[in-house]
Amino acid sequence: SQTIHQWPATLVQPVGSPLSLECTVEGTSNPNLYWYRQAAGRGLQLLFYSVGIGQISSEVPQNLSASRPQDRQFILSSKKLLLSDSGFYLCAWASRYEAFFGQGTRLTVV
Amino acid sequence: GQSLEQPSEVTAVEGAIVQINCTYQTSGFYGLSWYQQHDGGAPTFLSYNGLDGLEETGRFSSFLSRSDSYGYLLLQELQMKDSASYFCAVHDKIIFGKGTRLHILP
Numbered sequence: 779s780q781t782i783h784q785w786p787a788t789l790v791q792p793v794g795s796p797l798s799l800e801c802t803v804e805g806t807s808n809p810n811l812y813w814y815r816q817a818a819g820r821g822l823q824l825l826f827y828s829v830g831i832g833q834i835s836s837e838v839p840q841n842l843s844a845s846r847p848q849d850r851q852f853i854l855s856s857k858k859l860l861l862s863d864s865g866f867y868l869c870a871w872a873s874r875y876e877a878f879f880g881q882g883t884r885l886t887v888v
Numbered sequence: 889g890q891s892l893e894q895p896s897e898v899t900a901v902e903g904a905i906v907q908i909n910c911t912y913q914t915s916g917f918y919g920l921s922w923y924q925q926h927d928g929g930a931p932t933f934l935s936y937n938g939l940d941g942l943e944e945t946g947r948f949s950s951f952l953s954r955s956d957s958y959g960y961l962l963l964q965e966l967q968m969k970d971s972a973s974y975f976c977a978v979h980d981k982i983i984f985g986k987g988t989r990l991h992i993l994p
Contacts, residue, residue, distance in 0.1 A: 812982060821975065821986035822931070835981075868930055870982075875938070876921060877982050879930035 780805035784869045784880025791887055797842075797856040799883050801869030804850065809871040811852040813844055816866040828852060859887045890914040892985035894976055899991040900966055908961045908988045910976035918979040920952050920959045925973045925987070934961065934974075966992050 784801045791797060803809050810829055814822040824837045826844035834844050841860050845853045852869060864887045869880040892912045900906040910920065919938035923931035935943050937952035937959060949962040963970055973987040 814984070822984040824981070824983055827981055872982055874979070875919065875936040876933040877923075877931075877977070878933070882930050 780809075780871070780878060782869060782871055782878055782880045784883060786883060787881060788884045789886070791859050791885065793861055793887055794858050797854070797859055797863070797885070799854040799867055799869075799885075801852045801854075801880055802850055803852075803871045806850075806871065808849060811846065812870040812872060812877065813852065813854050814868045814870065816868065818865075822868065826854070861887050863887050890978060890983045892976055892978060892983065894974075894985045894988045896986070897989045897991065899993065901993050902966055902968060904966050905962065905964050906966060906990065908963075908974050908976075908990070910959045910961075910985055912957050912959075912976070912978050912985075914957075914978045914983070916980055917954070917957075920950070921977045921979065921982075922948075922950050922961045923975045923977065923984075925975065927972075931975060936979075963990075968992055968994065 781804045812827045813825040815825055816822050826836055828834050828846045831846055842856050867883045870877040894910045921936040922934040924934055925931040934948055935945055935950040937943055937950050940952055940954055942951045947964045952959040971992045973989050975984045975987045977984045
């Protein structure tokens, strides 16, 4: 069966520091991969999605970037974090019909 | 662009039935799905409608009308554990609504 791993679960970072969140998928090949961000009590904002290695679509202009160096690896990065980057970050892979989420990373920028 | 509208909050009584509506505007529509999210957790998939009509999965059902750009999630025999946020989402590129917070009263 397919599983998705995302880490770390929580992260506290100072303003101006870099960020790297990693997500890996097992049990499927060439998955469509997504990064979402969720502010407290809010909806899921699509940040990036990828249909294949090196293919990244950015949905919202922001202080973040994404990369897909391997088929089942998706990385979310920032060179310098802002306070507004705080939130719950969720990685997902999707079939045609449903999305499967990782456990999420709760990022607090201080 | 794409937009989805769903009520921000709904309150119902334990054992009752509740319907959460979702209207959408999108290009390249392939289907509508529903997710449940408990506080502090990740969303989990509930159902998907690719064609018009009703899909039933246990206590949960979902409906789609493509001509009306409208769908709903129906929850029956409500239990306290159903207290959560519910999101509709449109495919192909999966875009989520802002979510409906379901409060269940004993």
